[in-house]
Amino acid sequence: MGDWLVVVEADTSDWPASEVELLDRIVELVADARSAHEQAKAALHDLAERLLDLMRRRVPPEEIPVRLRSTAQGVVSQVDTWPRCQFVVAGGTWQEGRPIPAPALRVLLEEALIQEDGPVRVTPQDIASTTDADQAVLLALTPEHSLDVPTLQRKLASTLTHWLAPTDTVSIGVSSPVAEPGNAQRALDEARTALRVAHDGPERVTVRGPDDLTHHILSLLPLIPAETRQAFATRLLGPLRDHDTRHRTDLLTTLATFLACNASWTTCAAQLHLHVNSLRHRITRIEQLTGRDLSQLETKLDFLAALNST
Known part of the structure; x- marks a missing residue:
């Protein structure tokens, strides 16, 4: 798999030398085409490898575009975003x-x-x-x-x-x-x-x-006893409800909107008519009150399950 082949439906042992030489030239042309193809992909492969390495090393998000400028793809494309x-x-x-x-x-x-x-x-x-x-x-x-x-x-x-x-x-x-x-x-x-x-x-x-992740989680909720679902939702969302009641904030609404926007900061901020920095402040407050990290997918799915259990 992933290899290049030249297949000839013939017995080349009976071919005259000139035709065998022609076949050899065709194979050389195919090899040159593959080499050009792989050289063009090398810069893109370098981009993917560097990005994965940056995430493994937990490089701060704001540094990632700067680091990617030095990749072959970044140099070739001159794209710094x-x-x-x-x-x-x-x-x-x-x-x-x-x-x-x-x-x-x-x-x-x-x-x-x-x-x-x-x-x-x-x-x-x-x-x-x-x-x-x-x-x-x-x-x-x-x-x-x-x-x-x-x-x-x-x-x-x-x-x-x-x-x-x-x-x-x-x-x-x-x-x-x-x-x-x-x-x-x-x-x-x-x-x-x-x-x-x-x-x-x-x-x-x-x-x-x-969408399949959401459907997968929500399809499992009916299998969990109602009392258990409610207790889970109260334990996870209770601090946010209490804070909203005491301080007249909208942290629960912010959380629900953030998850509905697939955790996109810009989309969520626009939908809530907030500056992105204001949204980040709210999300930080949600994390402090619940002791959960919303950058983790498991946390997002837990909150989604809790919101659909109330």
Whole structure:
């Protein structure tokens, strides 16, 4: 998988020397084309690898765009702002449950994500990728559009199944769009959580996204006794209700809006008619009162469950 082949339906041992030489020249041209293709992708791979490394080292969000300027992609593109993107994380199994090698899976996903036409156009220059253990990690650099999970499910299922044996499976998690570096870690965690949800899918190729996380959590709530749900909501949201009552604030409304906006600072601030700094102050206060970190995906899902249990 992920290799380039030249296949000739003939017995070349019977060919005259001139025709064998012509075939050799064709193979050389294909090799040159592959080399040019890989050189063009090298800068994008460097971008993905550096970004993943910055997040592993917990570099402050405001420093990330500055650090990315020194990547090959940053130098070539002369872009010094954060590239709006979505994370796509994939893992797979084949041959008695062994993981599909992440480099091969990365190449397959790069090719399968390309969509030259349609509502969301994705070109080879829009995909940066790297690997992390057994996972392929891709960045879809689509500043004007967002990847549509149902469309991806149909396209990737029809494309990847041609490469898979009957018992092989590929699971894919997609994040919300990331418009600013402060949300990069959140988006990567979101994609990886969606990947875990995708592992439970019945299809050979399963794609899950942010909406599926919400549906997954909410679908589990009816299985929990009402008293338990209510006690959980009271314990988690009680400090916010008490603060709103005593100080006439709107922390609960702020929290609900923040989660409804997929934790996007700019979108939430605009919806609440607040400056982003005012919104950050409110979120910090929510974290102080509840003792929870809203940069963590698990915290967001807990709050979402609590808000839907009241």
